[in-house]
Amino acid sequence: MTRALRPYWRLAWLLLLLGACAPAQPTRPALPRGVLTAAGLQLLADGQPFVVHGINYIRPTGADPATCAALQFGADSHCPWAIAPIAADMERLARQGVNTVRVFLDYYVFGGARAGDPHYDINRPLANLDAFIASANQRGIYVLPVLLAKYPQDHFDPASYETALDLHVRPVVRHLAGRPGILAWDLFNEPDLGGPVDARCWDWDNGAFAGCLPLANQRLHFIQTIHAEVKRLDPDHLTTVSLGFAKNYFRPLQADLRMADLVDVYAFHYYDNDPYNSGRYAAHWYYGKGFPDDQRQAISELQALPQARPIIISELGFPSETGSKRTLAEVQRDLHTALQVSTDAHISGMIVWPFQPEPQALLGDLFTK
Secondary structure (H helix, E strand, O other): OOOOOHHHHHHHHHHHHHHHHOOOOOOOOOOOOOOOEEEOOEEEEOOEEOOEEEEEOOOOOOOOOOOOOOOOOOOOOOOOOOHHHHHHHHHHHHHOOOOEEEEEEEOOOOOHHHHOOOOOOOHHHHHHHHHHHHHHHOOOOEEEEEEEEOOOOOOOOHHHHHHHHHHHHHHHHHHHOOOOOEOOEEEEEOOOOOOOOOHHHOOOOOOOOOOHHHHHHHHHHHHHHHHHHHHHHOOOOOEEEEEOOHHHHOOOOOOOOOHHHOOOEEEEEEOOOOOOOOOOHHHOOOOOOOOOHHHHHHHHHHHOOOOOOOEEEEEEOOOOOOOOOOOHHHHHHHHHHHHHHHHHOOOOEEEEOOOOOOHHHHHOOOOOO
């Protein structure tokens, strides 16, 4: 070796030594190569059972809920788009064992605004959605998109089908069709809670008011239409509908259709009795046993249906702010109880609803213990 080359070799050895001493980077859990499938009561990823450990992702940590109540993917100037805080959240959530985030795709942001503005461009929010999905997927986290979020509650009639499909469903589903990092399509959030149309139909299974059955039938036919089109455009991804009450997969008994026949995965929400406007099961005419007995009943009844499907609780949470019935420590205790109930019942997972502003503080060791 010539004297002129010796300094470069010394530098190379020094760099190798520094590399050997550097702390190892955390191993990212790799997402399965294909889309998830279902076999009976199980979700499968690359043929292996998959259990959802998730959180509903509402907005980035630190965002002001007064001006940015929900993620708008760049469509609202009051809620500016930035991927850096989202990526930081995904990093923290991945370290806490989260493998799924559920995110709402606002109907107007993702196409619906074109009804009032023919020049509205959906490409920007779609590009930001791509960045969001990539950030989650890079950290081993699936995305469960909710279609038709903020959809007008009085537009379930057949005359509205084509508008919903043309403006929103088709462009979004075509854009994400077949993508491996998508857990499933959540076709609609809580269609069985018809209170915005008529307070007496807060549960479409309210037999005490005759107007609830037609509302239920109308919404079931709407979901049937949406499901058929999503499956036509994207036959590989699973579908679900997140219901406010688990029983509404097979009720009302007099309905034209059964929601259980329209999806690949059962998803339902569980809130007990706090806060009042989300407290449902503990005060409900059908349930009413309290936590966690109502959760167990909801699961067992879905498992008993002849249509065997994987089951996910897609929203479950408890508030802890001043005036709530639980402290944060008690919320964490009850989340552990809810997860244990779900684990003992062998369902396909649970997605926490974060009433608290910092999900990482809420979750604690829920998914890593």
